[in-house]
Amino acid sequence: MINNDSKKLQTLYIAYFGRPGDPSGINYWLSRQKELLSIREISDELSRQEEYMKFFAQDKSLEYKINKLYLNLFNRKVDFDGLNYWVEMVDNKDYTISDIVFELVFTKNKTYSIPLEQEQKDIQILNNKIHAAELFTKQISQSITLINLYKPDSISPWISGDSFIKVAQFFCNIDHEKSSIDMVKDLICSLSDSPINLNEPAIEINDISLSIPIYQSEQRSLTKRLANKAINITGGALDQSNNRTNIIALNNINLTIMKGERVGLIGHNGSGKSSFLRLISGIYLPTNGNIKVLVDVYPMLQKTFLTSSELSGLDACKAHYLLNNHSLSGFESFVDEIIEFSGLGSYISLPIKTYSEGMSARLIFSILTSSPHDCLAIDEGFGTGDADFCDRAEERMKQFMESAATLFLASHSEELLKQFCNRGVVFSHGSIAYDGPLDAALNYYHTHDYYRKNVIG
C-alpha cells in the first residue's frame, strides 16, 4: 500500500502515536534504514518506545490497542472479523502489535476480508493522513523555531505535551477530505502562543562558497609587473597564477533562516563565523552560489565610526542618524539619549580623535544600539567598552538583541548563546558541520570528535 520510505515512516508514526513524525525522528529512522534496518524492524522498535508504551499500550487490553491502531489509521474502530482475526493471530502465532501494524498497512493482500467499500474508505483516509503528515513535517523542517514548537515536554520520563496532543487531535479529524497546506500552516501557527511567520524566510543560502584572495606584494605593484614582463622578453612565459593564494573562507553553505529565528554561530577561530556574518550583511559577496537576503541585516562587527576621527562625536551621531533615517526629524531626542547613556556630556562636541579609547567605545556602542533593527549580525568581538560602562551596556545589549526579530550571534560564550539563541550552526573550516537546536549544536561542538578534527588538529 505504501512505497516511499519517508511515507512508510509517517505511516508508522500515525499508527503508533496518531501524529506525524518530527523531522529529527524521521531523519533518524531514514539513516537507520541506510544501515539496512528494515521497515519491519523499525516498526518493532517504535512499538517499544516509551511514548507508545506509556500512553497506548501499558495496562491496556489487546482489543483497546487494536482499536487505537484502527482509530489512528482509519478513524474507526476495528470491525468484528478483523478483531477476531488479530486476536487469533496473537494467540496462535505470537503476533505482536508490531506485526499487526506491519500487516495492516504494508501487506498488499488482506489476510481477512472486509467490504470493498470500507477498504477503499480506509485507504483514502490513511492516504490523506500521510499526505498531511508529509506536509506538516516538511513545513516544520524549515525552521528550528518550528522544530522546537513540535517536541515533547520531556523525553525521560516521556511527557508528550500540548503540541503533540494538538497535532494528534488534528490528525484524528482527517477523513475523506485532503488537508490543504493552509490547514497545516494554521495547525502549526496554533502551536505557538506568539505569531510566527511560516512563509517568510529571512535569508536563503544555496551552495555558497567564498574565496578570499591573498595578493602577494609583487602582484600589487604595477611597476614590478611591468618590469617583470620587460625583463622576461627573451624567456618563455612565466605562469604567475600560482602566486595568488585563495583562502576558502566558506564552502558549500546551504541554509535557510526564517524570520524570527535566533541563530548562534559556533566554531573554532577561523572557522568562518565572521566571514558568514559579513556575507549575510552584504559586506562580502559570494564567489559561487546564491544568497537571498530578504531582511535588512544590521552588522555589528567592529566599533567603527562612519565619519573621520577629525569630526566631533555629534557629527558622527548625525551622520549615522542620517544614514539610517534619511532625515533629521527626531535627531534631538536621539542625540540626547546618546549623550545621557554614553555619559560623554559636553565632550560630544569635541573631535573623536581627542577621545580616549573607552570614550570612543561608549559613543559607538550607544550610537549602534540606539534603535532596534529587524535583523542583527553580531560578532562577539563587539565589546562594550570600559568596566564602569560594562553593566549598563550589558543590560542595553540584552534589550537590543531581544528587540531584534532575527539574530545571528557569533560567540564562544555558551552563556551568551543560550541566553539569546535557539538554533546553533557549527562551523568547521568554512563548512557547516552541524545545524540544529542550540543545545544539540553545543553538544556537537564539545564532542571529542570536533575537538580532535578542528582544535587539536
Added chain:
Amino acid sequence: MIIIEKMLLDNFKFAFKTRKAWWYTATSRSRARFARTTLGSFWLGFSNLLSIGTLGIVYGTVFSVQDFRSYFIYLGIGLVIWNTISSSISNSPNLFSHNSSNIKNMNVKPIFYTLEEWSFQLQTFFQSFILVFFLLLFLQFSLISNLLFYSWIPFLNLFIFMYWFPIIVCLISVRFTDIAQLVPIVLQLVFLTSPILYKKESLGSLEWITNLNFIYQILDPIRLSIIDGSVNYLTSIFILFINLIALFFTIRLLNSESKILPFLL
C-alpha cells in the same frame, strides 16, 4: 542588459536615499578643516587668490604679458578649476584605504564614500571659486553674464568628470599600491603641459598636445565660456556624451570591484 539596468538603478536609489548622509559628512569635513580659523572656509579662496596673485605677477613678467588684467582673469579661472581637478585626483588613491575599516565592517555600499568625496570636492570648489570669481568681477564685469548664460554645459562636464575619473584612479590604486606615488608626478606633468599659466598659442608647433590632454579638454571650455562667452556646443555635447558613457562604465566597474574591495584593503 537587465542586470546592468538593475545595478545602475540600485546604485542610483542608494545614492538618492542616502544623499543627506554623504552630503552631511562631506560638509562636516569641510567645516572641520577650518574649525580652528576665524575666517573658516574663506581661507580656501584666499589661498587661491594668493597663488593667482603670486603666479600672475611672476609668470606675467616671464611671459612678457601686455594685458595683466586679462592674464589675471585667464590664470585665476584656470587655476581654480585645475586645483579642483588636481585635488580630486590626488586624493582619490587613498579614498578606500581611509575608509577601509568601514568597508570591512559596515554594509554601506562603496559608492557612498565616492559620493562623499565628490561632494567634498564640489564644496571646496564652490568655496574657492565664489571668492575668486567675485574679485575677478572687478576686472571684467561681463564675466557674470557669461557665467550665467554660457557655462552650464562646461560646468556639468567638470562635475561629472570630477566624479568618475578619480574613481578610476582610486580603483586602479587599490589594485596596484604604487600608483598612489605616481599620481602627483603625473599631475605635475599635466599641469606644466596644460595651457594654464600660459596661452595655448605659446605652445607653437606643440599645440596638438592639448588635444590629447583630456583634463585640459574639461578645463578650457569653462574658461572660454566665462571669459569670452563662447561655447562650442558641438564639442561640449560630445564631451558630455563621453562623460556619461565613462560615468556608466565607472559605476559598473565600481560595482564589480566592490566584490573584491574588502580583500584589497
